[in-house]
Structure formats: C-alpha cells, structure tokens
Amino acid sequence: MTTTVTAAAVSKNFGAYQDAAVRDPVIITKNGRPRTVLLAYEDFVRLSKRDRRVELTAELGANEIAAVEASEMEPGLDHLNDELSGSKPAGAKSLTAKNAAG
Numbered sequence: 001m002t003t004t005v006t007a008a009a010v011s012k013n014f015g016a017y018q019d020a021a022v023r024d025p026v027i028i029t030k031n032g033r034p035r036t037v038l039l040a041y042e043d044f045v046r047l048s049k050r051d052r053r054v055e056l057t058a059e060l061g062a063n064e065i066a067a068v069e070a071s072e073m074e075p076g077l078d079h080l081n082d083e084l085s086g087s088k089p090a091g092a093k094s095l096t097a098k099n100a101a102g
Contacts, residue, residue: 002025006030018038025039
C-alpha cells in the first residue's frame with residue numbers, strides 16, 4: 001500500500017521511509033500537495049525502460065510517412081482502424097500535410 005507523508009516527516013526519519021520505499025512507493029507532499037515519490041531502484045529502472053523516443057514528423061522522409069499512412073492495426077483491433085480511416089476531426093491534418101507545413 002502506497003504511503004503518503006510530508007517532506008518534514010521524511011526529513012526527520014529518512015531511513016525508515018527509504019526502507020518503506022523498497023516495498024511500495026512513498027509519496028512525499030509539500031504544503032499538502034504531492035510533490036515527489038521515493039521508490040525502489042528496481043522500480044525506477046523498470047519504469048525508465050518504458051520511456052519512448054519522440055521524433056518530429058517534419059524530420060520523417062517521404063518513404064517513412066508513406067509507411068505510417070499505409071499501416072494498419074493488428075487483427076482484433078479493427079475498431080482502431082475504423083477510427084483511423086473514418087472522418088478526421090476538424091483541424092486534423094495528415095502526416096503529409098503536417099510535414100509539408102514544417
């Protein structure tokens with residue numbers, strides 16, 4: 001179970017909260033609002049591996065844009081393909097239009 005504690009309490013008894021964070025994350029508040037989380041190193045590593053690389057569509061070449069626009073979801077996710085092939089919301093642009101706009 002996640003523990004929520006004030007920064008002052010952590011300051012006074014850091015060792016105990018450090019030990020607690022190995023079992024479950026400890027949310028540390030400042031002025032009554034969550035500000036930081038103390039968590040086990042293994043959890044940090046696991047969460048860090050989930051980071052994604054982001055690239056600008058303006059940096060994609062024509063072949064990459066064509067591949068993205070021609071892609072489809074895996075079988076069983078047809079409802080997502082329907083969203084892609086359906087009408088676009090007002091103001092939405094294709095990748096090609098975004099890339100051309102720079």
